[in-house]
Amino acid sequence: MPVRPRRSFALAAAVATAAALGATALATTTASAAEVPLSGYELTWGIKQSYRTYVSTYAQGTFTATDGAAQAANNGVFTFTDGTGTYDTTSHALHLTFKGTLTAKSTLHGFVREMSDFQYDSAAGTLTADLVSDGGTKQQDVTLAKVAAPTSQDLKDLGTTLTAAAGTFLGSDSYANAAGDPLSALKPASTTSPSPTPSTTPTQSPTPSATPTQSATPSATSSSSPSASPSDTVSEPATKGDIADGRLTWGVKESFRSYVVGSVAKGKITTSGGATQAAGNGVFTFTGATGSYDTDADTLTAAFDGAVNFKGHEDNGTYGLDLTFTDLKATLDGGTGKLTADVTSLGEKSEDVVLADLKAASTEVTAKDDVITLDDVTTTLTAAGAKAFGGFYQSGAELDPLDLSVALTADATLPTDGASSTTGTGSSGTSGGTGGTDNSGTTGSTSGGVTGSTTGDVSGALASTGSEVPVAALGTAAAVTAAAGAGVVFAMRRRRTQA
Incomplete structure (x- = not known):
């Protein structure tokens, strides 16, 4: 995968991947050393609250989440799972692809809208998906929303702006350039170390003595609990x-x-x-x-x-x-x-x-x-x-x-x-x-x-x-x-x- 342009992107993944994948993986001197594989992420996004309300009330419709997707109670937001991708330690860019299919269906207006293969690209600042409207031809990798760059060390509650293509697909031009629901791409706490390859990786440790100093590079502020850093920056107001x-x-x-x-x-x-x-x-x-x-x-x-x-x-x-x-x-x-x-x-x-x-x-x-x-x-x-x-x-x-x-x-x-x-x-x-x-x-x-x-x-x-x-x-x-x-x-x- 080519190196993406550098963005102002303070991402805690540098710390997380160093701990989860082991220092020896980052010490590799091959051309692909800049990219670290990621897995176990979840995408949470509600498209737009007013759209969900429209489908479930005025359109007398329903949302169906399958293949790894889920919807929160009370017509809430959607979650897509098993996010895999890469993190570029040079450009600090991240790309994730998620599992799950979401279908919006209206019995009153007779439409069926299907979305799948959601992908988040931090370098481009986009959220894309494959789209099928009323059983027609699948449109692949359509940009549904522009995603704001993170301002802290996580990917939580990022602002989104729906595109003109999203407005066309959802059925109203009024959605074009409108604010969408916030987006989060996080790794659940229960899977912070899904498949760590700790320092006991004999086939990839030709120079084990070098790994301690080299692995410190992506985690210069290294802490055993990277998820704690965002909360340290949040002020506690009076109740x-x-x-x-x-x-x-x-x-x-x-x-x-x-x-x-x-x-x-x-x-x-x-x-x-x-x-x-x-x-x-x-x-x-x-x-x-x-x-x-x-x-x-x-x-x-x-x-x-x-x-x-x-x-x-x-x-x-x-x-x-x-x-x-x-x-x-x-x-x-x-x-x-x-x-x-x-x-x-x-x-x-x-x-x-x-x-x-x-x-x-x-x-x-x-x-x-x-x-x-x-x-x-x-x-x-x-x-x-x-x-x-x-x-x-x-x-x-x-x-x-x-x-x-x-x-x-x-x-x-x-x-x-x-x-x-x-x-x-x-x-x-x-x-x-x-x-x-x-x-x-x-x-x-x-x-x-x-x-x-x-x-x-x-x-x-x-x-x-x-x-x-x-x-x-x-x-x-x-x-x-x-x-x-x-x-x-x-x-x-x-x-x-x-x-």
Whole structure:
């Protein structure tokens, strides 16, 4: 195998392989001496939490893990086993291939997606797999995700970014360049020395006296327990206290953003007060967190600065849609909780409205390096939230997933991601969205946020239904709703000025 380019890659495998394979193997002077064989590794990756939720709920589907793969309980992440490969002691690059086949099958939408032969390459920073879609031809070594370089001496919880090829395979372009679940490639503690060839290897010990000094090279900080070094670098925060800072990233609902700036509402989205919106009519980030935490009790309460305003259906300077969310607050207790906000609609304000029920992937609230991070928290619309949207969405509808990070000390560093890189507003005509709806994996297109059609102008009811829906939360505006796939379509009656 050719030597791969050097990456900034602090990998504990140099220590582990020296102990497991014996000093004499590393003392070999042949051309292949730079590469050390590895075995017994496991890959853990969940693809993306919102995709698993989509398959198991909206698609009425299942995941089946076979041939050495397994799935954690409660529709959890996937593990692939018997990882074998090589570690290059010169470039510090590692390549591992794992056993296991994962099949996602939907009875409602009729798709079958099969993934196998997962391979992780640290030099390229990629995770690849063989893919079969609906029984078609197998595509080999497709790059499903870009994998972040490790920043510590293990391969745990590495950030992943799904590729365009992954989006195509999973059935929604909205997954392209989206953050995937974190990835870990570790050797279980119970198999740290699966087949050591200690110093008693007579056929490979022509110069035994040289091996002690030469074997010290890859393990200059040699310790008999390499796995202990990462934990030594992790600071231990207080178990409870006040939050020093933080941010919350949430898109409200992708189809709603698309609708506001699309060809029917012809509106705009504006952020202020510390909130920003990602480019391309993306998600919103709210900052300046305050609140409290208790990692022993697994509780967290965090309030965030910033406001987002949605305007649409303008008629002579008056908007039929004028909705603002501010003072967002997330509360979690044992992995479940509420998302509240102050809601102002057409000038009428309601405080502390419970917009959504929250469900995190874990019941625990844990801190690392004085930061608590929760990704892909599921948000489900409440009855009060449905009223805030004027009944356009029913209670129980899934909103965009939510990410939050809070710093427990003033000098703690919050993780960085692309979600908060931003534009201040989304304006009329912006394409909004990426073709999928709600990041849930549905394959239909929102076409700028609207599916179906209106006839004439939006001052009347939608012609295809002939009905009108009164909207108390949106003042005197009238709305009509129509279901089309996973999208929700509505047209609002323009306000008319008094003669």
